[in-house]
Amino acid sequence: QKEVEQNSGPLSVPEGAIASLNCTYSDRGSQSFFWYRQYSGKSPELIMSIYSNGDKEDGRFTAQLNKASQYVSLLIRDSQPSDSATYLCAPYRKNAGNMLTFGGGTRLMVKP
Amino acid sequence: EADIYQTPRYLVIGTGKKITLECSQTMGHDKMYWYQQDPGMELHLIHYSYGVNSTEKGDLSSESTVSRIRTEHFPLTLESARPSHTSQYLCASGRHGITEAFFGQGTRLTVV
Numbered sequence: 001q002k003e004v005e006q007n008s009g010p011l012s013v014p015e016g017a018i019a020s021l022n023c024t025y026s027d028r029g030s031q032s033f034f035w036y037r038q039y040s041g042k043s044p045e046l047i048m049s050i051y052s053n054g055d056k057e058d059g060r061f062t063a064q065l066n067k068a069s070q071y072v073s074l075l076i077r078d079s080q081p082s083d084s085a086t087y088l089c090a091p092y093r094k095n096a097g098n099m100l101t102f103g104g105g106t107r108l109m110v111k112p
Numbered sequence: 113e114a115d116i117y118q119t120p121r122y123l124v125i126g127t128g129k130k131i132t133l134e135c136s137q138t139m140g141h142d143k144m145y146w147y148q149q150d151p152g153m154e155l156h157l158i159h160y161s162y163g164v165n166s167t168e169k170g171d172l173s174s175e176s177t178v179s180r181i182r183t184e185h186f187p188l189t190l191e192s193a194r195p196s197h198t199s200q201y202l203c204a205s206g207r208h209g210i211t212e213a214f215f216g217q218g219t220r221l222t223v224v
Contacts, residue, residue: 092211
């Protein structure tokens with residue numbers, strides 16, 4: 001079992017819709033969680049962080065965390081074609097060398 | 113946000129050559145990472161460092177080596193490049209504690 005699981009996609013949504021990206025992780029010692037956006041050929045860019053159970057909103061982005069279910073998600077409201085990218089989930093694993101472990105990413109395509 | 117720089121951005125080199133990929137950050141971050149990523153594939157951690165004179169191997173076995181003599185500098189060296197080393201190499205840094213990492217622009221290496 002991979003440490004971090006994401007559906008590779010592509011997830012296709014129409015412009016203006018809500019995109020829902022999901023991530024499960026296996027290490028219960030994970031304490032904080034980050035979402036990165038990576039455009040093709042570019043480096044990952046941090047877009048959201050979440051540290052406690054519940055929701056965290058930042059503009060059109062909402063991160064949701066459920067540590068009991070070992071599940072974290074990212075919602076993108078009013079999706080735009082510029083949101084088309086790969087979204088990487090990254091738990092911070094304190095019990096595994098204090099490192100970020102990245103999922104394989106979900107490719108999102110927002111169609112005009 | 114960190115200022116983190118990687119040089120060169122692109123490198124084409126012959127088999128058997130020794131190469132060093134440079135990574136520098138100006139924010140005084142304790143933690144630095146090297147990731148390897150093939151096109152369309154996931155990120156793999158190959159080396160990380162918690163501070164000066166601290167280096168560890170990551171999840172992905174790599175023939176490269178790293179050093180951390182100064183806080184701001186974390187170079188990666190391949191003693192004898194092979195075509196199998198062709199990939200994108202991404203450097204990242206982060207503050208002490210359970211924090212996010214910020215990425216450089218990457219070095220795209222091609223070994224011919």
